[in-house]
Amino acid sequence: MNSGREQWKSRLGFILAAAGSAVGLGNIWKFPYLVGQNGGSAFILIYLVCVMIIGLPLVMAEIVIGRTAQRNPVGSFRLLAKGNPLWIMVGGLGVVAGFCILSYYNAIAGWSLGYIFESIAGGSLSDSASITNTFQARVTSPWWALTTHLGFMLLTVGDYLWRGCAGH
Secondary structure, eight states: OOOSOOOOSOHHHHHHHHHHHHHHHHHHHTHHHHHHHTTTHHHHHHHHHHIIIIIHHHHHHHHHHHHHHOSOHHHHHHHHTTTOHHHHHHHHHHHHHHHHHHHHHHHHHHHHHHHHHHHHTTOOOSSHHHHHHHHHHHHTOHHHHHHHHHHHHHHHHHHHHHTHHHHO
8 A cells, every 4th residue: 555655665774663662762861760769680580571462462562553654643543443533532642742742852852861861961970979970960050951952953854855855
């Protein structure tokens, strides 16, 4: 079915994008901390079981729904659920969840950008006490958070514009 929508150029590209989306920033940024706080390998075992029982079927369902409907989340559920408003709302919740995740990712990416610049400028991050103090000072500073977030958003928009508005 060719609906005029963009398609993946390769299977590998799709698999890498799906894996990156599924792994998420939380698994990279906060996962090691949670493992240490909640029992080490026992936590990892429970985590992997939950991923296999809950996460994998959900990812597979999303892929099947997307491939079948060839529409956005709300349109996909509207088509597949024959207009049932409860299922259409599920598609809408997917869009809302995307916006919530976007706000979280932007904040963390802004922090990362700020720390990169501080490291280049020779910031004092040599021991755990200085790292903790620097982190506390940064996250309690609304201007630092706003500046780094704005910097990340400008880079993102600039990249989009530089690439010719996604190749169009």
